[in-house]
Amino acid sequence: MSPVDRSEDPEPSEPTPAGLLFVPVRSGPAGCTARFFRTPLGGRTAVGFTSAAKLTATLGTEQACVRLSERALRSLAAPLGVTALTVDPPFSAPAPSATPVPEREHTWRDWHPQHVGALRVTGAAAVIAYLNLLIG
Numbered sequence: 001m002s003p004v005d006r007s008e009d010p011e012p013s014e015p016t017p018a019g020l021l022f023v024p025v026r027s028g029p030a031g032c033t034a035r036f037f038r039t040p041l042g043g044r045t046a047v048g049f050t051s052a053a054k055l056t057a058t059l060g061t062e063q064a065c066v067r068l069s070e071r072a073l074r075s076l077a078a079p080l081g082v083t084a085l086t087v088d089p090p091f092s093a094p095a096p097s098a099t100p101v102p103e104r105e106h107t108w109r110d111w112h113p114q115h116v117g118a119l120r121v122t123g124a125a126a127v128i129a130y131l132n133l134l135i136g
Helices: 052-059 072-082 113-136
Strands: 020-028 029-033 035-037 045-048 064-071 082-085
Touching: 020 052, 020 072, 029 064, 029 072, 045 072, 064 072, 072 082, 072 113
Parallel strands: 045 082
Antiparallel strands: 020 029, 020 064, 035 045
């Protein structure tokens, strides 16, 4: 059997150890919990970064992390059915904005009388149709 040259293979047949990884976590009731992400195709994946700078560049400065080996991260993810591991993903979806939702400027008292009348007529028609169904 000839040896396999993996230097030009973009996806090696066997995963190579990545060393200690910076794994993003979130706080939970029992301490910190590893965050799992979705691939572009929708599959679940565990994520690790080879440096704190790469984690910060991708997920932001507020993201907490722990150091885990690749084997430990895979063992942590396996019971949840997560088998994929992504090391140093190039980007992630932006975080949701923290801007508050503006309050509505108008109340029901500000409605135009025609709109209120249309709602009354529609409501009355619905009640009559329901009564017709009951009476038969």
